[in-house]
Amino acid sequence: MQAPVTQRYSLLMIVIHWLMAGVIISAAISAFVIDEMPNAAAKAMMTNLHFVFGSLVLALVVVRVLLRLASTIPALPADTHPHVVKAAMVGHWGLYALMIGVPLVGLVTAFYRGRGIDFGLFQIASPFEANRPTSKFFKEIHELIAYGFFAAIGGHALFALWHHVILKDGLLDRMRPAAHAKQQGE
Ligand code: HEM
Numbered sequence: 001m002q003a004p005v006t007q008r009y010s011l012l013m014i015v016i017h018w019l020m021a022g023v024i025i026s027a028a029i030s031a032f033v034i035d036e037m038p039n040a041a042a043k044a045m046m047t048n049l050h051f052v053f054g055s056l057v058l059a060l061v062v063v064r065v066l067l068r069l070a071s072t073i074p075a076l077p078a079d080t081h082p083h084v085v086k087a088a089m090v091g092h093w094g095l096y097a098l099m100i101g102v103p104l105v106g107l108v109t110a111f112y113r114g115r116g117i118d119f120g121l122f123q124i125a126s127p128f129e130a131n132r133p134t135s136k137f138f139k140e141i142h143e144l145i146a147y148g149f150f151a152a153i154g155g156h157a158l159f160a161l162w163h164h165v166i167l168k169d170g171l172l173d174r175m176r177p178a179a180h181a182k183q184q185g186e
Helices: 011-036 040-070 082-112 132-167 177-185
Strands: none
Touching (some): 011 040, 011 082, 011 132, 011 177, 082 132
């Protein structure tokens, strides 16, 4: 039996989408301002904040992937070319892979640096022995894929805006909380 086609993403998927967008932006901003910090203590505080935001991305993406696998995803408009449908699917799973890969490699980088993470209420110690060259190696990979991630997010946002502004096909509404509330009320 074919799965029923729903018009919009579920409210939970919408909430986790925008929550993760905010946490990813916070992880990016905290990474870029580490070097701008005035002293070692402020640098260490900002680095830890980056670890906290990044770990939150990793925790949320696990929930999101499980939710995504268990959800019925709204189909693209019926006249969408099959190649475009395939490209959108590859693009979305590519984003999921980066949402997992970027923070995971960041975690390995921090742990090989001998750094744990202070979440305020509890701490996670590094399970590895500090190893600078290995940490440096993973840092290069982390930064490289993080830039790829930002490019992919930029492309994703541009496609969404193209649908909204140029095609005006209501695609963005499928991921808008206000649109969801309106539909529920109809
Ligand atoms: C989606 C999540 C994440 C994003 C988007 C991200 C992004 C970045 C970026 C862009 C940089 C380079 C900043 C620059 O060019 O100066 C960086 C550095 C770094 N990140 Fe992440 N990161 C994430 C998660 C994590 C996590 C979970 C950890 C570890 C718990 C981590 C550990 C590090 C470390 C150790 C550095 C090097 C910082 C330094 O040079 O002192 N990242 N990250």
